[in-house]
Amino acid sequence: MGGDVKTFSMQAMLAPLVLGIWGAVMLDVVATGKINTLLHPAFHPWVALTGGLLVIIAVALLFAPGALHPEPLRAWLGRGVLLMVPLLVSLYAAPSTFSAYTVLNRGVNASSPPVAQTNETVPPGSSTTAGKTDQPLQTDIPGVMSFIETDQKRLEMDGKSVQLLGQYYPSKDGEYEIVRLYMYCCAADASPISLSVEGDLASEKQEDWIQVTGTVRFRQRLGQWEPYLVSPEVLKADPPADPYVY
Amino acid sequence: MSAPAITASQAFHDACLSFLSIVLEGSPFLFLSAVVSGMVAAFVPPSVWAGWMPRSKAGGMGAGIIAGFFMPMCECGAVAVVRRMLRQGVPRTVALTYLQASPIFNPFCILSTYYAFRAQHPWTMVGSRLLLGLVMVVYLVWRLMGRRPEEILQDGLTAKEVEKERGHHEHGAHCDHQDHGHHHEHHEHEHGHDHDDCGGAHGAEAPRHLRFLHAVSEDFIGVLTFLVIGAAFAAVLNTSLPRVLLAGFGQHPVWGPVLGIFLAQILCLCSTTDAFVIAAFPTFSFATKLAFLVAGPLFDFKLVWMYQVIFKRRFVFWLWFNITIGTFLMVYLWAAM
Numbered sequence: 106m107g108g109d110v111k112t113f114s115m116q117a118m119l120a121p122l123v124l125g126i127w128g129a130v131m132l133d134v135v136a137t138g139k140i141n142t143l144l145h146p147a148f149h150p151w152v153a154l155t156g157g158l159l160v161i162i163a164v165a166l167l168f169a170p171g172a173l174h175p176e177p178l179r180a181w182l183g184r185g186v187l188l189m190v191p192l193l194v195s196l197y198a199a200p201s202t203f204s205a206y207t208v209l210n211r212g213v214n215a216s217s218p219p220v221a222q223t224n225e226t227v228p229p230g231s232s233t234t235a236g237k238t239d240q241p242l243q244t245d246i247p248g249v250m251s252f253i254e255t256d257q258k259r260l261e262m263d264g265k266s267v268q269l270l271g272q273y274y275p276s277k278d279g280e281y282e283i284v285r286l287y288m289y290c291c292a293a294d295a296s297p298i299s300l301s302v303e304g305d306l307a308s309e310k311q312e313d314w315i316q317v318t319g320t321v322r323f324r325q326r327l328g329q330w331e332p333y334l335v336s337p338e339v340l341k342a343d344p345p346a347d348p349y350v351y
Numbered sequence: 352m353s354a355p356a357i358t359a360s361q362a363f364h365d366a367c368l369s370f371l372s373i374v375l376e377g378s379p380f381l382f383l384s385a386v387v388s389g390m391v392a393a394f395v396p397p398s399v400w401a402g403w404m405p406r407s408k409a410g411g412m413g414a415g416i417i418a419g420f421f422m423p424m425c426e427c428g429a430v431a432v433v434r435r436m437l438r439q440g441v442p443r444t445v446a447l448t449y450l451q452a453s454p455i456f457n458p459f460c461i462l463s464t465y466y467a468f469r470a471q472h473p474w475t476m477v478g479s480r481l482l483l484g485l486v487m488v489v490y491l492v493w494r495l496m497g498r499r500p501e502e503i504l505q506d507g508l509t510a511k512e513v514e515k516e517r518g519h520h521e522h523g524a525h526c527d528h529q530d531h532g533h534h535h536e537h538h539e540h541e542h543g544h545d546h547d548d549c550g551g552a553h554g555a556e557a558p559r560h561l562r563f564l565h566a567v568s569e570d571f572i573g574v575l576t577f578l579v580i581g582a583a584f585a586a587v588l589n590t591s592l593p594r595v596l597l598a599g600f601g602q603h604p605v606w607g608p609v610l611g612i613f614l615a616q617i618l619c620l621c622s623t624t625d626a627f628v629i630a631a632f633p634t635f636s637f638a639t640k641l642a643f644l645v646a647g648p649l650f651d652f653k654l655v656w657m658y659q660v661i662f663k664r665r666f667v668f669w670l671w672f673n674i675t676i677g678t679f680l681m682v683y684l685w686a687a688m
Contacts, residue, residue: 134375
């Protein structure tokens with residue numbers, strides 16, 4: 106190894122230490138499944154690959170003679186703390202999903218998932234499928250939102266029974282919202298999407314997970330069709346393993 | 352626990368979740384760019400850049416935009432690659448154009464914009480985003496090239512310093528750190544001392560694999576520092592900012608674009624997916640959404656720190672100011688047409 110023993114010191118270990126810890130954290134979140142609460146599934150293999158390679162490079166730096174360059178102690182401490190402490194603290198403190206604090210700040214019902222709507226207009230009262238009594242369709246909020254993609258689909262689904270899972274959020278009198286977080290890339294961009302449900306649910310607390318079975322109806326809001334549920338049956342539910350929808 | 356304490360606890364934990372997701376999403380791209388940068392450092396001799404890179408401003412901008420299309424990189428990834436390009440003597444016009452152009456002129460960004468707006472006149476949005484983005488990139492690089500490199504670039508990244516450093520090592524100077532006459536003080540932003548050619552005690556050029564390892568490690572950690580700082584601020588803002596208060600401004604002809612730019616810079620989204628987020632706000636006008644899509648890839652909050660790897664701090668704020676004002680003026684005029 107180049108230089109005297111002192112150069113192979115803690116100060117020269119910053120790079121392998123940082124790379125090793127970051128790599129280990131990435132491998133840990135993948136192995137424990139915590140990554141499901143953090144990133145869209147498309148990113149998971151890349152995080153695993155990057156984690157593995159970072160650990161390999163960290164080990165290689167330890168054993169490659171002449172690769173380590175010691176840093177001044179002050180800089181070592183400063184950068185080491187900055188690069189490792191926030192990562193480890195957030196790994197420990199991050200919950201599996203956002204609390205009502207963030208969901209309400211991001212706006213329940215302020216946005217909708219990316220669903221294409223046609224510009225066709227349909228005369229009111231033209232639904233012909235009211236009162237269908239099929240088995241409830243197991244779906245999710247984006248699935249119900251997709252019913253407005255075309256007029257034909259909307260008319261077909263009007264009056265259908267659906268069953269879905271979400272978190273309870275109170276709304277205006279006579280209605281409440283069932284909410285999921287829609288993830289585009291990562292938790293940081295997850296936006297609440299909601300479906301209005303007719304009724305009052307005094308027995309539930311805000312953020313409680315509920316399973317709702319109800320009949321789909323449609324109404325116009327801001328010039329666009331919007332689905333909502335009527336005649337709901339509500340059951341308490343366990344939180345799903347993956348709190349997001351995609 | 353009192354209500355404010357509960358709120359503070361929720362805010363802290365939510366910010367941790369947001370922070371962790373941002374850094375873990377960005378790190379693979381950062382690592383990829385550090386690997387590309389390391390390969391450039393170890394395997395591409397600087398004479399290659401000197402040989403076939405265009406030296407004219409127009410040629411350099413064209414090369415930078417073409418490189419942005421064929422070597423797509425998000426904002427996080429481009430920083431390390433561009434720093435390495437500057438150290439290797441790539442002309443400033445090419446490198447800085449690539450830095451600004453790659454997040455917006457890459458095929459993933461174009462495709463995602465089209466798909467996100469497929470029910471809202473997609474080609475109008477894609478075309479507007481690319482056109483206004485092009486105008487902004489050309490304007491910025493033109494202004495940047497009008498300034499002396501020492502004014503805008505961090506130490507060790509100007510062509511003069513790169514030549515000096517290369518000459519220093521080519522004369523076989525002994526690279527043992529004790530023999531250097533100056534301290535390698537590593538502050539929060541990287542100084543430009545390039546250790547790539549430092550060999551062992553015998554002063555010979557280091558083997559390529561060692562140079563590669565060192566370059567990857569240095570570039571990854573160097574830019575990671577700024578990703579961590581930027582992600583921390585972004586995480587606090589994107590969990591605490593009440594977006595519903597902003598919804599009312601989304602239709603206003605003046606405040607709408609201002610809101611779009613503000614949201615883009617605060618939310619710090621990747622240019623490959625930002626279109627989906629803004630497309631999902633039905634109350635926002637075309638101008639608001641366009642301002643969001645143009646400003647976001649060019650500058651966001653985390654880049655305040657990450658750009659200090661390349662630019663001097665005062666100049667980073669110059670960039671922010673010009674991008675913000677320029678985007679607003681262009682979008683306002685374009686929407687009015």
